[in-house]
Amino acid sequence: xxxxxxxxxxxxxxxxxxxxxxxxxxxxxxxxxxxxxxxxxxxxxxxxxxxxxxxxxxxxxxxxxxxxxxxxxxxxxxxxxxxxxxxxxxxxxxxxxxxxxxxxxxxxxxxxxxxxxxxxxxxxxxxxxxxxxxxxxxxxxxxxxxxxxxxxxxxxxxxxxxxxxxxxxxxxxxxxxxxxxxxxxxxxxxxxxxxxxxxxxx
Numbered sequence: 001x002x003x004x005x006x007x008x009x010x011x012x013x014x015x016x017x018x019x020x021x022x023x024x025x026x027x028x029x030x031x032x033x034x035x036x037x038x039x040x041x042x043x044x045x046x047x048x049x050x051x052x053x054x055x056x057x058x059x060x061x062x063x064x065x066x067x068x069x070x071x072x073x074x075x076x077x078x079x080x081x082x083x084x085x086x087x088x089x090x091x092x093x094x095x096x097x098x099x100x101x102x103x104x105x106x107x108x109x110x111x112x113x114x115x116x117x118x119x120x121x122x123x124x125x126x127x128x129x130x131x132x133x134x135x136x137x138x139x140x141x142x143x144x145x146x147x148x149x150x151x152x153x154x155x156x157x158x159x160x161x162x163x164x165x166x167x168x169x170x171x172x173x174x175x176x177x178x179x180x181x182x183x184x185x186x187x188x189x190x191x192x193x194x195x196x197x198x199x200x201x202x
Contacts, residue, residue, distance in 0.1 A: 005044035009034040009052035016044050074122045075136040077197035078114025089118035092197040107160035115142035116151045120171040123180050138187040138195045149175040
């Protein structure tokens with residue numbers, strides 16, 4: 001996997017870290033932590049000298065690789081904020097870079113739950129469009145759950161996440177009652193870089 005550099009503007013210890021584990025140690029459970037990953041050390045060094053507002057929450061177009069085996073596909077990804085417990089997921093069309101769907105503000109959920117929901121959302125969307133283009137995900141766990149037609153999360157149901165579990169129930173029901181011909185494939189990050197639907201966080 002390509003080397004990443006993690007800038008921590010606000011955390012237990014500010015600085016630039018070369019591994020996610022080192023970064024996580026500074027921000028996990030730290031209220032108001034501000035951090036972001038960068039592909040190049042020079043970018044991280046420059047960002048560290050600038051206000052975090054310039055980089056966090058900034059809307060950027062997905063980076064679309066040009067060495068893929070398919071000319072068109074829908075890719076999905078999820079993100080979970082460790083501080084707030086909020087989860088979101090989205091689907092992005094390749095090669096246009098258009099965000100096809102983006103669901104957010106799910107409480108007390110996990111990243112894998114979002115990855116699973118994103119795949120099923122993509123399949124249902126493409127079925128309505130009568131499209132058989134592939135769906136890519138970088139989540140091995142979500143792919144396994146898809147094969148089982150069951151979200152096997154260990155997260156317990158709570159008042160906050162009841163809407164997420166209702167959505168999961170509907171997704172599982174959709175899988176039981178619908179066939180699809182779209183290939184659902186594992187995104188090879190080592191070969192192609194970050195999936196185009198990536199939220200740019202780690």
